[in-house]
Amino acid sequence: MTARTLRGRVAVVGIGxxxxxxxxxxxxxxxxxALKAILAACADAGIGAHEIDGFASYSDDRSEATRxxxxxxxxxxxxxxxxxxxxxxxxxxxxxxxxxxxxxxQADCVVVFRSLAQGQxxxxxxxxxxxxxxxxxxxxxxxxxxxxxxxxAMRARRYMEEHGVRQExxxxxxLASYLHAQNNPRAVMQGRPLDAARYDASRWIxxxxxxxxxxxxxxxxAAIVLVDAERAGEFAHKPVYLLGAASGASSRFATHAxxxxxxxxxxxxxxxxxxxxxxxxxxxxxxxxxxxxxxxGGVVMALAEHGFFTPAQANEFLTLENLIAPDGRLPLNTSGxxxxxxxxxxxxxxxxxVRQVRGTSCNQAPRNDVALVIGGPMVAPASDLLxxxxxxx
Amino acid sequence: xxxxxxxxxxxxxxxxxxxxxxDGVSAPYWAGLRDGRLLVQRCGHCGGWQFGPExxxxxxxxxxxxWVEVKPSGRIYSWERVWHPxxxxxxxxxxxxxxxVELPEAGHVRMVGNLLGDPLQDVRVGAQVTGVFEHHTDAxxxxxxxxxxxx
Numbered sequence: 001m002t003a004r005t006l007r008g009r010v011a012v013v014g015i016g017x018x019x020x021x022x023x024x025x026x027x028x029x030x031x032x033x034a035l036k037a038i039l040a041a042c043a044d045a046g047i048g049a050h051e052i053d054g055f056a057s058y059s060d061d062r063s064e065a066t067r068x069x070x071x072x073x074x075x076x077x078x079x080x081x082x083x084x085x086x087x088x089x090x091x092x093x094x095x096x097x098x099x100x101x102x103x104x105x106q107a108d109c110v111v112v113f114r115s116l117a118q119g120q121x122x123x124x125x126x127x128x129x130x131x132x133x134x135x136x137x138x139x140x141x142x143x144x145x146x147x148x149x150x151x152x153a154m155r156a157r158r159y160m161e162e163h164g165v166r167q168e169x170x171x172x173x174x175l176a177s178y179l180h181a182q183n184n185p186r187a188v189m190q191g192r193p194l195d196a197a198r199y200d201a202s203r204w205i206x207x208x209x210x211x212x213x214x215x216x217x218x219x220x221x222a223a224i225v226l227v228d229a230e231r232a233g234e235f236a237h238k239p240v241y242l243l244g245a246a247s248g249a250s251s252r253f254a255t256h257a258x259x260x261x262x263x264x265x266x267x268x269x270x271x272x273x274x275x276x277x278x279x280x281x282x283x284x285x286x287x288x289x290x291x292x293x294x295x296x297g298g299v300v301m302a303l304a305e306h307g308f309f310t311p312a313q314a315n316e317f318l319t320l321e322n323l324i325a326p327d328g329r330l331p332l333n334t335s336g337x338x339x340x341x342x343x344x345x346x347x348x349x350x351x352x353x354v355r356q357v358r359g360t361s362c363n364q365a366p367r368n369d370v371a372l373v374i375g376g377p378m379v380a381p382a383s384d385l386l387x388x389x390x391x392x393x
Numbered sequence: 394x395x396x397x398x399x400x401x402x403x404x405x406x407x408x409x410x411x412x413x414x415x416d417g418v419s420a421p422y423w424a425g426l427r428d429g430r431l432l433v434q435r436c437g438h439c440g441g442w443q444f445g446p447e448x449x450x451x452x453x454x455x456x457x458x459x460w461v462e463v464k465p466s467g468r469i470y471s472w473e474r475v476w477h478p479x480x481x482x483x484x485x486x487x488x489x490x491x492x493x494v495e496l497p498e499a500g501h502v503r504m505v506g507n508l509l510g511d512p513l514q515d516v517r518v519g520a521q522v523t524g525v526f527e528h529h530t531d532a533x534x535x536x537x538x539x540x541x542x543x544x
Contacts (some may be wrong), residue, residue, distance in 0.1 A: 056416055131409055135414050135419075140411065142411050145505055157472060158470065158518070161471070204476040206473070207474040253504075
């Protein structure tokens with residue numbers, strides 16, 4: 001019996017995205033954005049849309065697989081998977097689910113995507129204005145703990161207290177994203193540089209998060225094309241292989257009213273070891289990281305849980321110098337990420353990891369055979385993904 | 394200091410009201426608050442504590458954990474000072490404090506509330522706090538909240 005793994009079984013052969021817009025500024029309908037990103041990914045792969053036979057997404061994407069298949073006139077649809085859970089915690093799991101369909105013979109060509117035009121729909125993570133509420137929100141909202149930054153700030157604060165992490169560590173993550181975005185023509189924040197003084201002077205959203213610790217809100221769509229790794233050589237670009245993937249949650253992480261046993265955690269304590277085990281790599285093999293910044297405090301925890309430093313080393317490791325391409329110890333969020341490229345609910349990070357392995361990033365890392373993507377931290381289920389070149393197999 | 398009831402609301406009225414879910418799993422908790430009593434679940438079989446409420450004990454998988462009254466007394470586990478309001482009712486409120494309080498006498502379960510007093514006060518993780526009930530008797534449906542105050 002062959003080993004149960006995704007390692008080396010599936011390749012990313014196409015990536016594509018629409019223009020990225022500020023919240024509410026897309027001239028196109030959300031579904032049209034999805035179609036444009038999917039066709040761009042197919043063009044990048046050099047295939048026709050009719051070759052697609054599966055879709056995968058996450059966080060209840062409104063552009064449904066069946067509508068996409070109909071709109072694109074697909075001869076048949078063989079796989080349609082949706083990762084449970086809200087938020088961007090599923091951005092890597094969606095790739096894994098699509099890859100699993102291919103690896104198990106249920107599909108041949110799966111598009112994984114995210115599309116959003118929040119101006120046409122509700123804001124991500126927003127709550128109802130009035131009435132009554134039950135369940136998790138009933139323990140939070142009446143106390144004014146409503147929006148995503150308000151729901152996550154206390155996890156980050158506890159972590160900072162337990163490990164002596166300083167605000168400057170969070171700041172370095174924000175500065176790295178903004179610095180990288182200045183070289184990225186896709187980035188919404190290109191031409192809007194950020195320095196330490198401006199960060200420090202920015203208003204608090206909720207302590208310990210300044211304005212620049214929080215992701216943007218954007219419109220757009222992004223997609224990738226997955227095929228069986230044995231076909232990877234047929235396509236124009238350098239193949240990028242899945243090395244490993246993991247998703248889920250540590251014990252009772254999603255317990256209501258902030259009762260996770262591992263509270264000061266990004267929820268990768270159980271995932272990261274599984275990811276590295278499947279990929280057969282260690283943190284020292286990883287040359288570049290894309291780590292979902294819903295809030296910078298979550299990135300601190302996520303990087304530590306992926307073994308790049310201990311919590312006690314966070315202040316020393318998380319400096320701007322260490323986090324920027326090409327010369328930093330661990331180039332981080334090299335497209336500008338959720339903070340400064342586009343908040344495509346983390347899917348833009350998957351595309352950037354592909355560019356890094358291809359060697360085509362605007363902020364190319366010199367060690368690019370193994371690229372890590374970390375999905376939304378502090379949510380459950382969370383997910384992560386390792387991509388690599390043929391040399392990494 | 395014993396638990397007490399406050400006369401003024403910490404946050405302005407107009408936020409959504411908490412209510413038990415249709416299946417009623419949290420109904421004893423909310424009913425307890427209305428009576429000025431803090432009830433949390435403690436399994437009659439294994440003695441394990443849990444919050445939020447659930448139909449089963451997560452430790453021994455016995456159904457219908459009992460509800461027991463505990464002293465609203467704990468210590469601050471984490472905190473946040475909110476500056477950017479996201480709800481119309483909070484627009485002119487200014488900064489406010491939310492705290493996560495752990496209850497060492499109830500298996501270290503945690504709950505979120507507001508920290509009474511100066512919203513700009515220094516907040517210390519580990520500080521001892523006492524519960525203060527806030528009764529919204531005129532709301533529809535009526536409900537009560539549990540805030541915290543440093544001892």
